[in-house]
Amino acid sequence: MARQVTGSDEVAAKLAVAIHEHRLAPGTKLNEDEVGDIFGVSRTVVRAGLQQLAHQHLVELKRNRGAFVAKPSVREAREVFEARSLLEPTTARSAAKRAGKAEIASLRAHVAAEHEALAAGDDGRALHLSGTFHNEIARIAKQETIAEFIAQLVSRSSLIIALYWERRAAICESHAHDALIRALESGDADEAEALMKSHLLDLYTSLDLRDAPPQPKSLKEALNG
Amino acid sequence: MARQVTGSDEVAAKLAVAIHEHRLAPGTKLNEDEVGDIFGVSRTVVRAGLQQLAHQHLVELKRNRGAFVAKPSVREAREVFEARSLLEPTTARSAAKRAGKAEIASLRAHVAAEHEALAAGDDGRALHLSGTFHNEIARIAKQETIAEFIAQLVSRSSLIIALYWERRAAICESHAHDALIRALESGDADEAEALMKSHLLDLYTSLDLRDAPPQPKSLKEALNG
DNA sequence: CGCTTCCCGATTGTATACGAAACATGTCCA
């Protein structure tokens, strides 16, 4: 089928994007043979890719049962945003100190692409870009280690949004990213940090994290869970 | 050979402990067949385990070259401690608010074991326990997500210490951990946070992070790097 | 009619086999 120059990394990356864009819903079973046929590779490489995603908590590996797109619990959702609130504001501060013209331009292009996708009705892609914007900030801060953590947290946030997002209509038109870019451009570290903090809080409070289990589609699933 | 009930997780865990205890030096080649023979499993499961460790940056996977125990760069060392300084003080604060009698007792036992290992001359084990102490703190804070990050950072710190530690003699007799336990016991969140912050700073400043490359064992290695 | 039990199918876990890439060595030529 597809070219066989692809390694397990590529499989993992493509699945990750599909999850970010909400084309794969939480709980979806990822059959090894099926995925292998789709990408034109053998189960060996598919398994390797799935394990990568499992380490990032994007898929859940159940022994002798297979791989499923992860369904973060309410507890996990809170923890993810707690972690983000520890890492990202300080990272935004660092980014404000380091951002040059090239970085600012890149960020503006990123946001433009996001708005474009939104206008085209491609909500999934818009959501994905909205998430990777945070990765870009971390990259500008030149903290590879922290950037990696943030990338993982952003990925997991995408799953959390898929499960617990309430006001879908008001999707991301908050222009919070624009404000952040302005703060970075003017090198205002305090402002950048504060904006990032409130942006994350906004995101967090827009979730419906009542104790209800993550919408059990069926009774059976709820019982076997 | 060992029992075959072992999965890839077990292989990864055992290798990780060996690395933590400095029984496997940075740069050591981990031949798949060799490791497989040692643990009595096939290359398939060894590869899975090595990939796990690679995701934690404990081993480095070079395409068509094999797996090597990671050799963190100076840059990476700085980043790791930067990340720890963002995560751990706040986590210690949380732990101070939640720690009960059972948790305190567990921590004391942990430190006791550490001193015991040190007295027995088992420096590697002492170092390992000294690291996992931080994991325990994170566990008490009941932040699984952050705890996982910290666990990874502690692991990587172990490698960094192996490469850049200067005053080996003064190993950990700082009693910083004892002071931390006292703060947790009395529920003094501010004190716990401050102690953790200074403890990490102590660790960081005791490293020799000059720009020199991580001690190239041989000229060849330096050139091929 | 509902519950339990057992067996079979499907899917994963592990081992092995084969092809490919990289390093080392040895030879040939300038």
Added chain:
DNA sequence: TGGACATGTTTCGTATACAATCGGGAAGCG
């Protein structure tokens, strides 16, 4: 004598084959 090329060997990357395990469904029983 020194360097460059060719070849051999080792080790990894991927595919395939076999074995173990779990879930579901049909049959049997209360």
